[in-house]
Amino acid sequence: MPITSGRFFLAAAGLTLIFRFWLAAALPMTGDEAYFYWWGRQPDWGFYDHPPMIGWWLAALLTVSDAAGWLRLPQIVQPLLLALAVRLAWPRLFPQAAGQRDAVASLILLAPPFVWNVLVTTDTALVYCAVLSGLAWLRAVRGEEAGEAGVWRWYLLAGLLLAGAVLSKYFAALLGFSYLVDALRRQRASAWRGLAIVYACCIPALGLMAWWNSGHCWTNYLFNFVNRHSGANTGFNLRTPLLYLVTLLYVLTPLAVWILWRKVSECRVTSAESATERSLSLLAAVPLMLFALLSFFKTIGLHWALSFVPFALLLVVRHGASGALEKLVRFCAGFAALHVVLLAVLASLPLETWRSLNVYPSMVLTFDGRQLVERAHIGATLLASDGYSNAAILGYQQRRHVPVLGPGSGHARHDDILTDWRELDGRDITVLRKTAPNPGEYDGWFRRVSIDDFEYRGARFWVVRGEGFDYASYRDTVLDAIRRQYYAVPAWLPLTGCYFCDRYFPDRSCR
Known part of the structure; x- marks a missing residue:
């Protein structure tokens, strides 16, 4: 079957979902997951490290079962649900490229970290809310471009989902900042009205976190901006930017990074680019570039970029030639198969195989x-x-x-x-x-x-x-x-x- 066809997407969706269910059942509960499990056991308006969203999700799941496979369900199905959301949104965002919807959905599904990551953490809720918020923002931009009525409803949806991201993890601020940069680029009254709607939706979430923190030692602030950095090497260095580059090469694949680099190196906006495409460029570029600057002073974790990987892949599809797109999907499929084989082999080894390791x-x-x-x-x-x-x-x-x-x-x-x-x-x-x-x-x-x-x-x-x-x-x-x-x-x-x-x-x- 053609590698960019709907049949291939359905086959990849079924196979990866089976693999992820197996992997979730094979892996024991990790430290972070067990830590957040206790948030769900005693839900509150806030928790020591982060905002409360994942604790609320786990509290709801715990009303049914506390089995690891059940608690991991939101993470297990996340790549498939995001791929379906992108597949649904793509023809409405880029009608001239509607035929690419199966290819872009396959890329989301087969992105390396989305193949194996079945661990439920604060990033689980963040990725859902951030990606869906970004798609709603792009839909609003497309609606304005096409002269549609009622575009404010898409801004409202983007704002409500961004508020959910704020209640998941403070990295949501990067997406909110991307919206601001996009509004500055567009310089339209409708863009500023939309931004105001989005930000207004976040005020209750921010107010909730300020209220809870003021009565709980401001632990979110102390942890995220003070305590977690004490004793850490935060000085300027060149090793961590190289590590960040390796991270991007892994999560996006080298070919996708090359396509994006060619786009950036052109340093110009062509007349063929739509307003939606320019907004997509900012949703992908602003957070990843901010991480690049921060990487000169701090190690950037792989999971930090997960909320913005789908936007980067959408941008790759818009700028890659059809031949390059087919090669990229084929590479991701092969790389996913390699992950499956490697993890299956590792799972079959006795635990004593790793006796020589410090861990x-x-x-x-x-x-x-x-x-x-x-x-x-x-x-x-x-x-x-x-x-x-x-x-x-x-x-x-x-x-x-x-x-x-x-x-x-x-x-x-x-x-x-x-x-x-x-x-x-x-x-x-x-x-x-x-x-x-x-x-x-x-x-x-x-x-x-x-x-x-x-x-x-x-x-x-x-x-x-x-x-x-x-x-x-x-x-x-x-x-x-x-x-x-x-x-x-x-x-x-x-x-x-x-x-x-x-x-x-x-x-x-x-x-």
Whole structure:
């Protein structure tokens, strides 16, 4: 069958969907997924790291089942749903190229990260909302270009979806900025009215996040702009831009990057380009170029670009010759098949294959956390961990919350909200670790401490058994250091409450 035909798209859709369901069933719940699972177990208007959307989605899914395959369903079907949305929108956006709709839908479906990524995270909701918002914006631009009535409805839809993206992750600001740049380019009153509608839709979402953060230590601000960057190398360097280039070459494929580069190198707008096509160029270029500038100072994660990959692929189709488009779809199909074969082979290997890797203990815990807990003989004591990823995974596998005992890191500190150490005063606590504890690390927190270790599947684990948890000592040594390092709210931010300081240090300021 022709590689750019509707039959090929349907075949690719069915095969990739089967593969993604299999992969979702084969993979254990990862640390990030288990961490967000606890957001769904206790939904709120906000969470420590990010806005609340993925917590709300998981809360809804948990009313049916807590199985990993079910919780991953929105991510499993995401490439197919996005491809169908693009396939539906394409003839209305570019009627002169309506025959390419199956090819562009196939590209979305077979983009490398969309082939294998079945892990549900904050990016799941963000990608849905951002891509659909962008399509609605482009539809509004096309409507204005064609002189249609009621274009404001497309701007309203774009705004509501952008508000959903804002409630998913703060990267949504890049898409909102792209809309601003596009309005500046168009210089039309209708464009400014449309932008006003879009931004107005986001005000309630932003207001909700400001309200929640002001009563919760401004944790979203502290995490995203302060704590996660402490100690990190944020100086100018040339290594991370090269890494970003490699990331783009992977997520878009080298041929697609070459087509886009030729478009950029022309540095001109031809008369044949429609207003919709110029707007599409900005939706793809503005975020990716901002990431390129940021890459000189910070590593750009692969998942950061996922919300804007579809726009870049749409742009590739508009600027690639028909022969190049067929080659690109063929390459993506072959590359997807390579992913399938590679992951199937890796899944067939025994876990012990990876014993020589430093991450092997983490792999064992991720796959066999429940067996590790049995080997640790927790008994009636409270199970805890020394890290947030391990705690979330063990908690998911046990279906009971596992707190983090110790200072932890600047990442994933939602446990500070879930755990009240005052209520655990005097309890016996058992800590399961992948690394040996430092001498005397736990002595001041308990009346008595014993440490033993065991080997499981070739990996060594340590068990710290603490009798009689001393909350007062823990507050003065660990919690006070956490307060000073992670809860130093700037004076210029209005603060109506802070769970951490109100709970443990009512006589001290979180400033």
